[in-house]
Amino acid sequence: xxxxxxxxxxxxxxxxxxxxxxxxxxxxxxxxxxxxxxxxxxxxxxxxxxxxxxxxxxxxxxxxxxxxxxxxxxxxxxxxxxxxxxxxxxxxxxxxxxxxxxxxxxx
Amino acid sequence: xxxxxxxxxxxxxxxxxxxxxxxxxxxxxxxxxxxxxxxxxxxxxxxxxxxxxxxxxxxxxxxxxxxxxxxxxxxxxxxxxxxxxxxxxxxxxxxxxxxxxxxxxxxxxxxxxxxxxxxx
Numbered sequence: 001x002x003x004x005x006x007x008x009x010x011x012x013x014x015x016x017x018x019x020x021x022x023x024x025x026x027x028x029x030x031x032x033x034x035x036x037x038x039x040x041x042x043x044x045x046x047x048x049x050x051x052x053x054x055x056x057x058x059x060x061x062x063x064x065x066x067x068x069x070x071x072x073x074x075x076x077x078x079x080x081x082x083x084x085x086x087x088x089x090x091x092x093x094x095x096x097x098x099x100x101x102x103x104x105x106x107x
Numbered sequence: 108x109x110x111x112x113x114x115x116x117x118x119x120x121x122x123x124x125x126x127x128x129x130x131x132x133x134x135x136x137x138x139x140x141x142x143x144x145x146x147x148x149x150x151x152x153x154x155x156x157x158x159x160x161x162x163x164x165x166x167x168x169x170x171x172x173x174x175x176x177x178x179x180x181x182x183x184x185x186x187x188x189x190x191x192x193x194x195x196x197x198x199x200x201x202x203x204x205x206x207x208x209x210x211x212x213x214x215x216x217x218x219x220x221x222x223x224x225x226x227x
Contacts, residue, residue: 001169034213036152043202043220044144044152049213056215087152091213095168096142096154 002026002090006099012107019075021102023088028068032092035064035073038101039084047086048073078104109133109216111203116221119193129186129203129218137161137181140206142214143188145199153199156188160209171197193225 003026013019023033031051036044046055048064051071061076075082083106088099115127129141143155156167156177165177176189186203200222204214 032212038152043217046213046215046217049207049215089152089154089213091211094166096157096211098152098154101151 001095002029002093002097004088004090004097004099006086006088006102008102009100010103010105012105013078014107015078015080017078017107019078019082019104021073021086021088021104023066023071023073023099025069025071025090025092029090029092031067032090033064033066033071034089034091035062036087036089037082037084038087044087075104080106109205111205111216111218113201113203113218113221116201116223118224118226120227121194121225123193124189124191125193125223127188127190127201127203127221127223129188131184131186131205134205136179136184138209140209140211141177141179141186142204142206142211143177143186144202144204144214144217145197146202146220147196147199150199155201157206157211158186159211164210166211190223193223195225197223198225199223 005024033051035048038044052064085101085103110132112130142157158165174192178187200220202220204217
């Protein structure tokens with residue numbers, strides 16, 4: 001199975017900060033990488049697919065990059081509604097696997 | 108608008124069975140692959156299974172292979188997850204999610220989830 005490792009596991013940031021979350025795959029997954037946002041008690045929301053393509057209606061403050069084994073999710077200017085847990089997932093091979101999550105908290 | 112509504116969760120004893128449903132609306136269900144993903148209380152997301160748009164292929168996580176069976180009825184716009192031989196570690200919120208395509212790539216829309224509690 002492909003292991004997905006996110007860093008950091010949690011971070012504290014202020015409104016307006018630029019935030020970057022990293023996801024590393026244990027083997028090459030090309031650009032088969034998705035990012036999700038989850039708020040407490042809610043279903044995950046799809047943000048990005050193919051490593052850098054925004055899902056429809058996702059604001060452009062979210063961006064993704066990377067290919068192969070190393071990927072990043074960037075939030076350009078953190079807003080109150082962005083405080084949540086973020087997950088990466090690879091869909092290059094079965095079983096699909098998620099990272100352990102990165103919790104973004106208010107500083 | 109795309110809507111996915113899971114149902115069928117509840118409290119069940121270890122070793123028993125349960126069937127979850129996911130009712131889809133707002134899109135042409137038969138054209139899309141579908142996934143099940145679960146989340147144990149306080150834990151991260153765990154991918155469970157995928158079924159292609161026509162039901163011709165299914166893939167499962169090792170943790171449920173041989174115990175869980177995914178199926179779909181395209182005439183009823185409904186996805187199913189038959190869960191047998193349930194264990195305490197299957198306790199989780201179960202989400203259905205639509206694939207972006209007909210087979211198995213990234214997901215886009217998710218349901219609100221249904222809670223399954225396995226306990227005696």
